[in-house]
Amino acid sequence: MTAATPSPVVGRKPITLHRLREMHAQGEKITMLTAYDASFARLMDECGVDCLLVGDSLGMVVQGQPSTVPVTLEHVIYHTQAVVRGATTSWVVSDLPFGSYQESREQALRSSAALMQAGAHMVKLEGGGWTAETVHFLTERGIPVCAHLGLTPQSVHALGGYRIQGRDQAGADTLRRHATELVQAGAAMLVIELTPSDVAAQVQLDNPGVMTIGIGAGARTAGQVLVGQDMLRITRGRLPRFVRDFMAEGGGVEEAIRRYVLAVKDGSFPDEAVHGY
Numbered sequence: 339m340t341a342a343t344p345s346p347v348v349g350r351k352p353i354t355l356h357r358l359r360e361m362h363a364q365g366e367k368i369t370m371l372t373a374y375d376a377s378f379a380r381l382m383d384e385c386g387v388d389c390l391l392v393g394d395s396l397g398m399v400v401q402g403q404p405s406t407v408p409v410t411l412e413h414v415i416y417h418t419q420a421v422v423r424g425a426t427t428s429w430v431v432s433d434l435p436f437g438s439y440q441e442s443r444e445q446a447l448r449s450s451a452a453l454m455q456a457g458a459h460m461v462k463l464e465g466g467g468w469t470a471e472t473v474h475f476l477t478e479r480g481i482p483v484c485a486h487l488g489l490t491p492q493s494v495h496a497l498g499g500y501r502i503q504g505r506d507q508a509g510a511d512t513l514r515r516h517a518t519e520l521v522q523a524g525a526a527m528l529v530i531e532l533t534p535s536d537v538a539a540q541v542q543l544d545n546p547g548v549m550t551i552g553i554g555a556g557a558r559t560a561g562q563v564l565v566g567q568d569m570l571r572i573t574r575g576r577l578p579r580f581v582r583d584f585m586a587e588g589g590g591v592e593e594a595i596r597r598y599v600l601a602v603k604d605g606s607f608p609d610e611a612v613h614g615y
């Protein structure tokens with residue numbers, strides 16, 4: 339371990355929503371990585387990652403699918419069960435996959451309950467506008483919700499590809515309006531993916547209480563998330579501009595994860611000039 343690597347999180351208490359809110363209020367950045375299995379979950383937890391996301395990106399990362407669209411609720415349940423067996427203190431967020439919440443608020447509740455019963459602490463759903471009513475329905479029933487705006491990969495075919503969202507004024511205004519509606523509906527956390535840094539920063543300023551978690555959304559969000567396999571450079575081929583290869587400085591997987599935690603906490607990742615839009 340180098341001097342720049344944080345020490346292990348010995349005896350860390352389980353991360354709760356209350357604790358995450360406290361961190362946010364105190365200006366401490368929140369760290370999140372995707373995890374799909376018990377081994378990575380355990381390692382990430384031990385390295386002090388605050389939140390683990392059982393993302394539907396598992397479709398691409400684990401299953402080799404071309405998008406997240408083929409992922410089913412059963413797949414996310416299976417991976418959530420594995421992650422919670424490995425992680426003992428991180429806050430676990432599980433994705434509601436495509437087709438598991440769009441039909442009705444009742445369908446969203448049934449799918450969310452299945453994820454919570456599998457061990458998730460919070461569910462995440464994509465999109466703005468119509469989703470606010472669903473978020474309200476879920477949060478009223480005791481389910482913590484993370485909303486997801488900007489690039490929403492489940493809508494990749496409707497969006498015409500993996501493009502930056504909120505670039506023009508109308509797009510930025512819509513994103514800001516959707517964010518505020520979702521926060522008013524009860525969303526405690528908001529993933530913002532692939533948007534100009536100024537737009538994500540404005541969403542955070544509009545809604546100071548919500549924990550914005552950026553991915554390709556600049557440095558002024560409350561926290562950051564990356565796909566674990568991307569930041570460990572397990573993913574082959576060209577990576578998006580917002581990903582930093584945390585293995586590049588040498589050392590092993592554990593050191594790279596610790597380096598990520600440290601870099602998010604001290605604000606050195608993301609670097610606007612390198613990773614921002």
Ligand code: KIV
Nearest residue numbers: 372393394395529563
């Ligand atoms: O599924 C996922 O991994 C995600 C992140 C990209 C935020 O939603």
